Amino acid sequence: MxxxxxWFLLWGVLWAVYFVLDGFDLGVGMLSPVIAKNDTxxxxxxxxxxxxxxxxxxxLITAGGVTFAAxxxxxxxxxxxLYSALMLLLFALIFRGISFEFRSKMxxxxxxxxxxxxxxxxxxxxxxxxxxxxxxxxKGIPIAxxxxxxxxxxxxxxxxxxxxGVLFVCAFLMHGALYLSCKTEGALRDRAVKVAEKIWPxxxxxxxxFLLYSxxxxxxxxxxxxxxxxxxxxxxxxxxxxxxxxxxGQRRMFAAWVASxxxxxxxxxxxxxxxxxxxxxxxxxxxxxxxxxxxxxSPLTLKIMLTVALTFVPIVILYQAWVYKTFNHKxxxxxxxxxxxx
Amino acid sequence: xxxxxxxRLQFAAATFFHFIFVPLTLGLSIIVxxxxxxxVRSGDEIYKRMAKFWGKLFLINxxxxxxxxxxxxxxxxxxxxxYSAYVGDIFGPLLAIEASVAFFLESTMVGVWVFGWDKLSxxxxxxxxxMVAIAGNLSALWIIIAxxxxxxxxxxxxxxxxxxxxxxxxxxxxPYAWGEFAHVLTAAAMLSGFFVMGVSAWHLLxxxxxxxxxxxxxxxxxxxxxxxxxxxxxxxxxxNLVAKLQPAKLAALEAQWKTEKRAPIHLLLIPxxxxxxxxxxxxxxxxxxxxxxxxxxxxxxxGLLDFKPEDRxxxxxxxxxxxxxxxxxxxxxxxxxxxxxxxxxxxxxxxxLKAMILxxxxxxxxxxxxxxxxxxxxxxxxxxxxxxTKDAVSPVDPSQVAISLAAFIIVYAFLxxxxxxxxxxxxxxxxxx
Numbered sequence: 001m002x003x004x005x006x007w008f009l010l011w012g013v014l015w016a017v018y019f020v021l022d023g024f025d026l027g028v029g030m031l032s033p034v035i036a037k038n039d040t041x042x043x044x045x046x047x048x049x050x051x052x053x054x055x056x057x058x059x060l061i062t063a064g065g066v067t068f069a070a071x072x073x074x075x076x077x078x079x080x081x082l083y084s085a086l087m088l089l090l091f092a093l094i095f096r097g098i099s100f101e102f103r104s105k106m107x108x109x110x111x112x113x114x115x116x117x118x119x120x121x122x123x124x125x126x127x128x129x130x131x132x133x134x135x136x137x138x139k140g141i142p143i144a145x146x147x148x149x150x151x152x153x154x155x156x157x158x159x160x161x162x163x164x165g166v167l168f169v170c171a172f173l174m175h176g177a178l179y180l181s182c183k184t185e186g187a188l189r190d191r192a193v194k195v196a197e198k199i200w201p202x203x204x205x206x207x208x209x210f211l212l213y214s215x216x217x218x219x220x221x222x223x224x225x226x227x228x229x230x231x232x233x234x235x236x237x238x239x240x241x242x243x244x245x246x247x248x249g250q251r252r253m254f255a256a257w258v259a260s261x262x263x264x265x266x267x268x269x270x271x272x273x274x275x276x277x278x279x280x281x282x283x284x285x286x287x288x289x290x291x292x293x294x295x296x297x298s299p300l301t302l303k304i305m306l307t308v309a310l311t312f313v314p315i316v317i318l319y320q321a322w323v324y325k326t327f328n329h330k331x332x333x334x335x336x337x338x339x340x341x342x
Numbered sequence: 343x344x345x346x347x348x349x350r351l352q353f354a355a356a357t358f359f360h361f362i363f364v365p366l367t368l369g370l371s372i373i374v375x376x377x378x379x380x381x382v383r384s385g386d387e388i389y390k391r392m393a394k395f396w397g398k399l400f401l402i403n404x405x406x407x408x409x410x411x412x413x414x415x416x417x418x419x420x421x422x423x424x425y426s427a428y429v430g431d432i433f434g435p436l437l438a439i440e441a442s443v444a445f446f447l448e449s450t451m452v453g454v455w456v457f458g459w460d461k462l463s464x465x466x467x468x469x470x471x472x473m474v475a476i477a478g479n480l481s482a483l484w485i486i487i488a489x490x491x492x493x494x495x496x497x498x499x500x501x502x503x504x505x506x507x508x509x510x511x512x513x514x515x516x517p518y519a520w521g522e523f524a525h526v527l528t529a530a531a532m533l534s535g536f537f538v539m540g541v542s543a544w545h546l547l548x549x550x551x552x553x554x555x556x557x558x559x560x561x562x563x564x565x566x567x568x569x570x571x572x573x574x575x576x577x578x579x580x581x582n583l584v585a586k587l588q589p590a591k592l593a594a595l596e597a598q599w600k601t602e603k604r605a606p607i608h609l610l611l612i613p614x615x616x617x618x619x620x621x622x623x624x625x626x627x628x629x630x631x632x633x634x635x636x637x638x639x640x641x642x643x644x645g646l647l648d649f650k651p652e653d654r655x656x657x658x659x660x661x662x663x664x665x666x667x668x669x670x671x672x673x674x675x676x677x678x679x680x681x682x683x684x685x686x687x688x689x690x691x692x693x694x695l696k697a698m699i700l701x702x703x704x705x706x707x708x709x710x711x712x713x714x715x716x717x718x719x720x721x722x723x724x725x726x727x728x729x730x731t732k733d734a735v736s737p738v739d740p741s742q743v744a745i746s747l748a749a750f751i752i753v754y755a756f757l758x759x760x761x762x763x764x765x766x767x768x769x770x771x772x773x774x775x
Contacts, residue, residue, distance in 0.1 A: 055450035061412060061441045061445060079420045087742075087749070097405060101405035148737045297431045298506040338460070340394075
């Protein structure tokens, strides 16, 4: 396989891993107002993702960094074209990250309430914006010659883009609810299970709509029709969705969470495989699209980066897996009494 | 204002704000790690309390350092897209390596350290904070190698209308970058020493937990003393490199207009940039500038007038930032050595303790001035000699940048205020029993 192709696939996989990992902690952040009834329960939710959320978010930094390193041309056009959307995403992530540290240090109820709201918005906006951004990437954005963007923030808020946004929000809500149903006990867990049951039909509806809409609004299916064997990829989100419901029915919540992870990764991979070999299509003229061929780094850079990635990413996966194993207990009131808890 | 100026202001604001938090992260993580190691070795609970108390301040500071760092990575694409496309083949990998080699480890292990006091063995727990400290400093290394490329581009060839990587080894062994790394790291360690001394001084002045804060002060004093000297030596070495590699920056930071041999240093100097001369020039030390730049009092120093006007850095900012940095730099070793000598009887010197509280912001000012020298002094280049800043900016509408700049200023001021409020609050609260 060519280096550019390998990096294209790795690029897609990195985004998929990021969505799967940050997806559940963003989901937990969005669910807090629904699921947690008092301060202790809110803190249980925050602490359920406490040891993990920061490490999860680095996958975003790495996905961004890899876009920069392997496809600098795409990085340049994508980030400048999506300027306002990315700034919003950035501010949301800044506020969310800070809210973990700051909320627990507020002594007044009003102060905690303020940071609860900030945490909710800081979780909801990234989910929505990432969905909107990726749907627009799948569809193509109005970039003209030299990567100059012919639109505004509102250009991105088209029906297909919004459909992607709603899909991400629903998928992350589900992912967070399933995570909480694994990580909590008693009333909290029951509420999380119930929420998951309620979200499922909505998620199914949006997912089906998105898939059908993609056939109309994008050319993503072209690669699949050319190589029908690729339809296996489409089976991932479809199968994941169905299995989620089965596992929730059986109350096998961890299995349901895995199915949800497969769904999320499947949606991302479905889009990325559909895009190949384009990273950022232009809706004005395919000649202005950013592709592997016109935006990738030199072979030397790609080779060095591949060595680094193949060495360090497995190490990262190993120690992050160790962290998940070390803190795999159910989070309860006892954990909230811990000195250093959020 | 145009997109270029707005983007420059935004990048400057984001970088300076980010760097308020980074140096304390780099240095204090090591100090906390040393305290916890001492606890593991001696079993003395006081060191555990020290690690927890200073660790809490570390974490409050760490949170803002992390989130403001993400801003910088985004901005290369959002605001400097032409730069990203032109040198991304070299610059991009350095950021990606930083994330995968260092930032992952730092962010993952900080969670382990916070939540792992009861879950891990003492040794494993201490290992977690060491990994945070090592990864944080390693992260700084990769970022500075990236900055080193902008200061002294090496290891590239011009091909396909852009700069492409040619020699990775040359890129990562860039002497400018390593000199800069030494200067930044020693500065960060020194700042952290002064932070620990200052906070301890506040408590010692009130005779709170005298034993606890005397022991803490000792860590601060050792760091403050060693690294206030080391930072000056590293800075001098870096100055020599600047003289060799970036003569226009050297001339700007000394406001040296004319080329001369045996160039003096003026103890009293006020540059007049508009008229391309100095308004006041007094108390010369003959050959002083030639000596500190080239270690030779007779060496020739090239003046600003011998650079084309479009190749000259802004003189006023570069000059004053450098003077402030150096002036502050001379105070630090004196303050640290006094504390180190009187370590056993600190409470008898209330005036000194008060001075140490007031001294907490000074290393911050010195470090941000240092970055102003490095970055403003590099202008008009974004990559020295290779790409001009004006050619690097994104083709985005100025209104977008104006809005995001305003948002940055408001949000950062808000977050900075809360963060400093919390740092002061928890610093004053003292250790938990």
